[in-house]
Amino acid sequence: MTSKLPQTPPRKRLFVALMGVTCFLIVGIIYLFWWVPTTGLANIHPDLPRLAGVIFAALSGVALFGTLLLVLTTAFGKDIFFTRFMRGVVIKFLLPVIEFIGTIFGIAKDTIRQSFVAMNNSLVTSQHLKVRPDRILILLPHCLQLFDCEIKVTGDINKCIRCGRCDIKGLAELAQKYNIDISVATGGTLARKVIIERKPKLVVAVACERDLTSGIKDCYPLPVIGVLNDRPFGPCFNTKVDVEKIEEALRLVLP
Structure with a gap:
């Protein structure tokens, strides 16, 4: 039995789409971590729910901003901000989560990995490295x-x-x-x-x-x-x- 790669080259858009879904799930989880304890926090001090809201809003903003940076870097092929750091976040943290979410939607791991490789290549080349x-x-x-x-x-x-x-x-x-x-x-x-x-x-x-x-x-x-x-x-x-x-x-x- 033979096994061939698809005729069309792997596209990074799948990984970007799954990354967006992952980001919104993370934001949702952050929101839940804020919403659940707010009923009890108010009993301790009336300002604690507001403080917790600011902290969780900041975490959500970081997640959304990081995803936006990755999407823009991939789309324009230019090193906008923190590309090397963001590539590490994708490799070390987002990839396992995205693979898990992809399998829930019935997407084969190899298909996700193809898209990940394409996106990784885009992030590397966006840095316009010149190496002897x-x-x-x-x-x-x-x-x-x-x-x-x-x-x-x-x-x-x-x-x-x-x-x-x-x-x-x-x-x-x-x-x-x-x-x-x-x-x-x-x-x-x-x-x-x-x-x-x-x-x-x-x-x-x-x-x-x-x-x-x-x-x-x-x-x-x-x-x-x-x-x-x-x-x-x-x-x-x-x-x-x-x-x-x-x-x-x-x-x-x-x-």
Whole structure:
């Protein structure tokens, strides 16, 4: 049974919509936390309900303002305010809540993750980062190499003989063209080890929805641009990737 990504590229609007729903739910919960105790607070002091209202209104304003900033940053592709901090809020706090709310509405987690990756990419590129080639790392999953290939390129992509049977050839040539470090990892543990050792300022990562989402969370605050792979033969087996998408991501960040 094959598993393929949708033909249309993942869109960030789904994640933005779910983020808006999450924001209103948070505001509703904040309101409830204010409304429930007000009947008792007045008995302690007549000004306490008013004070509690101001505090909860401020919290609601922060939630609404943060959501508005993220929407505007995503819509206009410009770093308006606190983009790096807001990206952390989305990654660390909003994403788990949004995934939970999405499943309530019957939206598959992978669909939400696709949208999250697209939004993360938008937030990273909105900062208009310019990174030297020697501070960029292209990180690839081992499943891009053909399963029956006798030459394993994990850890050293230069072992590839450039036969052209898989996308490793094009990726190795791309890294050579721009003089950018490139590595193939067998899993999240090795990927983190490579990042710690090479200390890049930006990572362009190829993976499936789950691994990309996990990697972006683990790497924060290190900026990561994610590119989803294609899985014509199912997950983790002879996967493919559009090399042009990776080159396009590189052009956005190279000086």
